[in-house]
Amino acid sequence: MKIDVNHLSKTYKNKKVLDDLSFTLTEPKIIGLLGRNGAGKTTFMEILAGHILASEGAIRINGANPFDNQRLTESICLIQETNNFKAELKVKNVLQIYAYFYPTWDQALADELIRKYQLDPDAKVKALSKGMASALGIIVGLASKAPITIFDEPYIGLDAAARKTFYDQLLDEYESEKRTIILSTHLIDEVSLMFEDVLILQNGKLVLKEEAEQLRHRAYAVSGSAEDVEAFIQDKEIIHSEAFTGVMTAYVYGSMEQAKATGLSVESIPIQKLMIYLTEEKEAQ
Ligand SMILES: Nc1ncnc2c1ncn2[C@@H]1O[C@H](COP(=O)(O)OP(=O)(O)OP(=O)(O)O)[C@@H](O)[C@H]1O
Numbered sequence: 334m335k336i337d338v339n340h341l342s343k344t345y346k347n348k349k350v351l352d353d354l355s356f357t358l359t360e361p362k363i364i365g366l367l368g369r370n371g372a373g374k375t376t377f378m379e380i381l382a383g384h385i386l387a388s389e390g391a392i393r394i395n396g397a398n399p400f401d402n403q404r405l406t407e408s409i410c411l412i413q414e415t416n417n418f419k420a421e422l423k424v425k426n427v428l429q430i431y432a433y434f435y436p437t438w439d440q441a442l443a444d445e446l447i448r449k450y451q452l453d454p455d456a457k458v459k460a461l462s463k464g465m466a467s468a469l470g471i472i473v474g475l476a477s478k479a480p481i482t483i484f485d486e487p488y489i490g491l492d493a494a495a496r497k498t499f500y501d502q503l504l505d506e507y508e509s510e511k512r513t514i515i516l517s518t519h520l521i522d523e524v525s526l527m528f529e530d531v532l533i534l535q536n537g538k539l540v541l542k543e544e545a546e547q548l549r550h551r552a553y554a555v556s557g558s559a560e561d562v563e564a565f566i567q568d569k570e571i572i573h574s575e576a577f578t579g580v581m582t583a584y585v586y587g588s589m590e591q592a593k594a595t596g597l598s599v600e601s602i603p604i605q606k607l608m609i610y611l612t613e614e615k616e617a618q
Pocket residue numbers: 345350368369370371372373374375376377
């Protein structure tokens with residue numbers, strides 16, 4: 334499904350929490366939506382899922398506005414950090430409701446995941462531990478098979494093994510049937526290898542939209558004597574730099590090959606670090 338974000342802004346009282354976002358997502362991909370606390374990620378995902386209205390601009394999915402549009406929202410599943418389901422419902426009732434709502438629902442997958450996460454179908458949502466409530470969200474998100482599936486930090490309370498089950502299952506599902514998966518997470522190092530595109534928000538603005546493969550190749554750290562590094566970076570796009578006792582490290586966006594040819598020490602930058610540097614730099618401006 335084609336997602337067109339066109340001059341999208343959202344204001345709460347006087348605070349602009351999304352500020353003139355414009356971009357397009359055309360093909361099914363796994364997209365990392367990153368940014369510091371309060372950057373606007375959840376607000377963006379809620380508008381995309383049709384839960385809330387934009388203040389200005391619009392999101393169009395295959396040309397239509399998702400707000401209050403059931404035909405469209407049955408193609409979108411948003412799983413949030415908490416409170417996805419009514420407390421009084423039993424696990425099996427939650428699954429029935431979503432199975433009814435999503436035309437693409439995969440009951441066999443839901444059953445398999447219920448077993449994997451050892452959820453009791455007769456347990457009430459309010460009796461689930463945090464990790465089990467997260468597991469139920471993950472099960473609904475994956476089994477929905479919604480062409481746009483959005484996970485907003487869906488792993489609260491899940492231990493490392495249970496998170497790995499989620500990542501593995503998500504990749505399996507994606508490999509067998511491509512769909513747009515948007516994943517917002519603060520555990521970037523755990524999942525960044527899954528990302529195909531990366532979006533970074535800072536104070537409601539889009540500071541980066543790039544293919545993850547490009548980032549892995551084009552964002553790098555170069556270190557050496559302050560003199561040599563300074564000479565090298567003169568005409569480069571610098572994300573961040575730091576110097577300590579005559580040794581300088583600069584984080585550069587550009588051709589890594591050129592840096593390697595200089596004999597300076599060159600390393601790629603993990604996406605987690607890149608996000609921190611990019612958002613730090615903007616804050617300081
Ligand atoms: N309903 C609301 N009313 C007023 N302000 C809100 C509302 N929802 C969000 N905000 C504000 O909008 C800003 C962006 O919040 P949002 O939850 O979208 O950020 P986020 O990037 O998801 O943050 P986090 O990583 O902490 O979850 C914050 O300053 C938040 O306080």
